[in-house]
Amino acid sequence: MPSQIRVTTWNEYLHEKASTDVAAVYPKGIHGAIGEGLKEQLGDAVTVRSATLEEPEHGLTEEVLAETDVLTWWGHMGHARVSDDIVTRVQKRVLDGMGLLVLHSGHMSKIFIRLMGTSCTLNWRDDDTEHVWNVSPGHPIAEGVPPVFTIPNQEMYGEFFDIPQPDEQVFISSFDGGEVFRSGCCFRRGKGRIFYFSPGHETFPVYHQAEVRKILANAVRWAYQPTLSPIDLSKAPNQPLNWFRK
Amino acid sequence: MPSQIRVTTWNEYLHEKASTDVAAVYPKGIHGAIGEGLKEQLGDAVTVRSATLEEPEHGLTEEVLAETDVLTWWGHMGHARVSDDIVTRVQKRVLDGMGLLVLHSGHMSKIFIRLMGTSCTLNWRDDDTEHVWNVSPGHPIAEGVPPVFTIPNQEMYGEFFDIPQPDEQVFISSFDGGEVFRSGCCFRRGKGRIFYFSPGHETFPVYHQAEVRKILANAVRWAYQPTLSPIDLSKAPNQPLNWFRK
Amino acid sequence: MPSQIRVTTWNEYLHEKASTDVAAVYPKGIHGAIGEGLKEQLGDAVTVRSATLEEPEHGLTEEVLAETDVLTWWGHMGHARVSDDIVTRVQKRVLDGMGLLVLHSGHMSKIFIRLMGTSCTLNWRDDDTEHVWNVSPGHPIAEGVPPVFTIPNQEMYGEFFDIPQPDEQVFISSFDGGEVFRSGCCFRRGKGRIFYFSPGHETFPVYHQAEVRKILANAVRWAYQPTLSPIDLSKAPNQPLNWFRK
Amino acid sequence: MPSQIRVTTWNEYLHEKASTDVAAVYPKGIHGAIGEGLKEQLGDAVTVRSATLEEPEHGLTEEVLAETDVLTWWGHMGHARVSDDIVTRVQKRVLDGMGLLVLHSGHMSKIFIRLMGTSCTLNWRDDDTEHVWNVSPGHPIAEGVPPVFTIPNQEMYGEFFDIPQPDEQVFISSFDGGEVFRSGCCFRRGKGRIFYFSPGHETFPVYHQAEVRKILANAVRWAYQPTLSPIDLSKAPNQPLNWFRK
Numbered sequence: 001m002p003s004q005i006r007v008t009t010w011n012e013y014l015h016e017k018a019s020t021d022v023a024a025v026y027p028k029g030i031h032g033a034i035g036e037g038l039k040e041q042l043g044d045a046v047t048v049r050s051a052t053l054e055e056p057e058h059g060l061t062e063e064v065l066a067e068t069d070v071l072t073w074w075g076h077m078g079h080a081r082v083s084d085d086i087v088t089r090v091q092k093r094v095l096d097g098m099g100l101l102v103l104h105s106g107h108m109s110k111i112f113i114r115l116m117g118t119s120c121t122l123n124w125r126d127d128d129t130e131h132v133w134n135v136s137p138g139h140p141i142a143e144g145v146p147p148v149f150t151i152p153n154q155e156m157y158g159e160f161f162d163i164p165q166p167d168e169q170v171f172i173s174s175f176d177g178g179e180v181f182r183s184g185c186c187f188r189r190g191k192g193r194i195f196y197f198s199p200g201h202e203t204f205p206v207y208h209q210a211e212v213r214k215i216l217a218n219a220v221r222w223a224y225q226p227t228l229s230p231i232d233l234s235k236a237p238n239q240p241l242n243w244f245r246k
Numbered sequence: 247m248p249s250q251i252r253v254t255t256w257n258e259y260l261h262e263k264a265s266t267d268v269a270a271v272y273p274k275g276i277h278g279a280i281g282e283g284l285k286e287q288l289g290d291a292v293t294v295r296s297a298t299l300e301e302p303e304h305g306l307t308e309e310v311l312a313e314t315d316v317l318t319w320w321g322h323m324g325h326a327r328v329s330d331d332i333v334t335r336v337q338k339r340v341l342d343g344m345g346l347l348v349l350h351s352g353h354m355s356k357i358f359i360r361l362m363g364t365s366c367t368l369n370w371r372d373d374d375t376e377h378v379w380n381v382s383p384g385h386p387i388a389e390g391v392p393p394v395f396t397i398p399n400q401e402m403y404g405e406f407f408d409i410p411q412p413d414e415q416v417f418i419s420s421f422d423g424g425e426v427f428r429s430g431c432c433f434r435r436g437k438g439r440i441f442y443f444s445p446g447h448e449t450f451p452v453y454h455q456a457e458v459r460k461i462l463a464n465a466v467r468w469a470y471q472p473t474l475s476p477i478d479l480s481k482a483p484n485q486p487l488n489w490f491r492k
Numbered sequence: 493m494p495s496q497i498r499v500t501t502w503n504e505y506l507h508e509k510a511s512t513d514v515a516a517v518y519p520k521g522i523h524g525a526i527g528e529g530l531k532e533q534l535g536d537a538v539t540v541r542s543a544t545l546e547e548p549e550h551g552l553t554e555e556v557l558a559e560t561d562v563l564t565w566w567g568h569m570g571h572a573r574v575s576d577d578i579v580t581r582v583q584k585r586v587l588d589g590m591g592l593l594v595l596h597s598g599h600m601s602k603i604f605i606r607l608m609g610t611s612c613t614l615n616w617r618d619d620d621t622e623h624v625w626n627v628s629p630g631h632p633i634a635e636g637v638p639p640v641f642t643i644p645n646q647e648m649y650g651e652f653f654d655i656p657q658p659d660e661q662v663f664i665s666s667f668d669g670g671e672v673f674r675s676g677c678c679f680r681r682g683k684g685r686i687f688y689f690s691p692g693h694e695t696f697p698v699y700h701q702a703e704v705r706k707i708l709a710n711a712v713r714w715a716y717q718p719t720l721s722p723i724d725l726s727k728a729p730n731q732p733l734n735w736f737r738k
Numbered sequence: 739m740p741s742q743i744r745v746t747t748w749n750e751y752l753h754e755k756a757s758t759d760v761a762a763v764y765p766k767g768i769h770g771a772i773g774e775g776l777k778e779q780l781g782d783a784v785t786v787r788s789a790t791l792e793e794p795e796h797g798l799t800e801e802v803l804a805e806t807d808v809l810t811w812w813g814h815m816g817h818a819r820v821s822d823d824i825v826t827r828v829q830k831r832v833l834d835g836m837g838l839l840v841l842h843s844g845h846m847s848k849i850f851i852r853l854m855g856t857s858c859t860l861n862w863r864d865d866d867t868e869h870v871w872n873v874s875p876g877h878p879i880a881e882g883v884p885p886v887f888t889i890p891n892q893e894m895y896g897e898f899f900d901i902p903q904p905d906e907q908v909f910i911s912s913f914d915g916g917e918v919f920r921s922g923c924c925f926r927r928g929k930g931r932i933f934y935f936s937p938g939h940e941t942f943p944v945y946h947q948a949e950v951r952k953i954l955a956n957a958v959r960w961a962y963q964p965t966l967s968p969i970d971l972s973k974a975p976n977q978p979l980n981w982f983r984k
Contacts, residue, residue: 383723385680386717389717393723394736413660434660471630475637476639492642
């Protein structure tokens, strides 16, 4: 795998501009911290650029997406402001093989709801301690991750989380309040690979934590496909008899 | 389970009106044949009504859906004419626990694409012989169904079929032309259960065939829930500490 | 479904005879409490008999198994005393379509390990409070079960639990100590259906609790098949060309 | 991933010695052809050694297994001659993270049956043409593999194949006789990854075919874990309260 993985970190980038508290935790934006973590973990194996909500086309032009192997998505208060056309464009790229990492409050983003087909609702509470348990120790996203690790301050996300049963359940979290949550979930859709990871809040330094950075780096590698299948999903072709025989 | 299962058979009901050939095969409409099969198999355990595209609200008013436990869906040439609002309404009901059987060319219906999150494209050809293989002999939908059965004339549907990997793969078909197809697929979404079944074409008497009728009756029973969970998927509530403790 | 479900509740029945504390909680044995709960929930829809380790052939003769639709299994200190031949016999019946409910410490029983192919190890601790979360609200085993319920005193079972990813994950538990556990797991193997449910300890009255009784009754109904597939798994037959065509 | 993947190709190596026809197709043994294909595809990324049934301990000593990252398994007429102790040793290594590729008639090997927990029976016939369809175009094992390819001469393997539903279904095959077969199946067990691939017969040059070689090379990379999880599956430890908190 000599070629570099081209990552685009998408962030609505609103909380950081609206709150000095958030800006103090993420001075370069949440996207900046995520990109920094990926470079720290993956070095030259990865190139990182970012895109944000208030750029033209949310920074996700056809050109940018065509040059993106893996997209990370962080959104929260701006979900409704994301254009349906851009969502359709991103969905198409995922089905065509681009990797997608949906992070934390991105569970209610249009793109995640579109790809899951469910409501993606859950229960939540402001501040708690989260313990992330590895329930798939042979999974590439869990490689080098301890059997359990703790995030001291984290928004609680709890079940029932309305998603399809994940194709691969990698992490399940507990909170000191007693809730559980399927916090690391793999889905394959079309030719693309999707990883949802719930840890990561705007007011807590979760994206600076070593285990989280390791997991996101592993997920980028897992979601990346050097060579995409030639199958064209945009058509339902009428095939003559023996079309596939040589 | 003394209560009756309330089934609504939805059909776009266009081919039957446009073609005397189709009308000859399905004089009461495809919905009529499906409903007839369910009554034949399930008797008093089921009540059946129908709904069609050209009725107001496609026959799928809030009232009708509220009184429907399991909805069957057959569409083809009229997919684009189905209102997005009605699709949203049906999706909500499925996530709230209504069963859904998506049949044959319904793979490209708006409601199926919405619930799957994928393109749902496939390869196809006009006429072939289909062999339906049971790959989950302990599944309730396969109960009383032989290990393999043949549909003499059937439109070929072949892989790659762009769906999420089914939660339960019940049937896989071969065609004499050499293609394979995941023809019986279970999905759980929200609180609802979805079964996709590919056999069934407007010009062939597939819905009169005994094994197909058995499968659809089994699927109705499988998709039916006498008591729905009280979980409310329409909200992502902020929960106080210890909300779930008594 | 007019026919009755024939349940056999298997219990090693050792703790109850060795400890007056256990006997005080389960005066009729753990098997007695489980059977009582099934009768309470299912009434005439079920017949219940029991079998125990120290009976000849552990009470699981060919005749008993042939007349059993669903077997429940509770074992702990006597796992090693279960005959390999009886394990093989039970496994064969499960693959042939008998339902199996494996309970609590049965996770380390020979029959569960045989059917899973993994070590089935986990982490544990003597006493804690367990919260059982429903993560599949549309599943038949969760029907009528609240979104979450609490077992005041319960042995802690925690991840990593070495099982194959369940075909259907129905419940996940948290403990006040902070652990999580996949506590309600469905597996389909051969023609049979297997449900593992972790709540239920010899020194706590878990099998007297209403939610647990509801779940076990639901699981018995889920695991029961009125009509078994004619597929014969004991052979790998050489089939002539066109063997399946009429 | 600079380190080399250490592969051991296991073969019962009986047909080649008993039949000049087989020896003509596989002059270096089936294991030789498989190893040759891996070197051809993966070059210096892989080191390959072989082991065979009639060597002491079937060539699978503790030392050899300890130095094996991925094991491939081909067996047929000698299944019963494989020692149960060696099977237990291999199973333990798989659960501890060694990759395993089970090939063709290996579906009835002791190690596959042990890891699946099912009978692994199927239907078969001597000679047919197989078409291998990619049903998971975003899967790493399908990378660079065409949407469908044909094996001109191949033993027919047909459903029902008694395995657990695969965690990931990558390939499904059709045969000109009309059968279907789940021919490429991923399973995760313990910390290990298992791939079953059915094409490959002793009398046909299947392991010389380019697509098959590509798939086996992809599967070796998929099954390989550079760093294994520290979770110890051999114990079910009693953990004190707060054992996982720092």
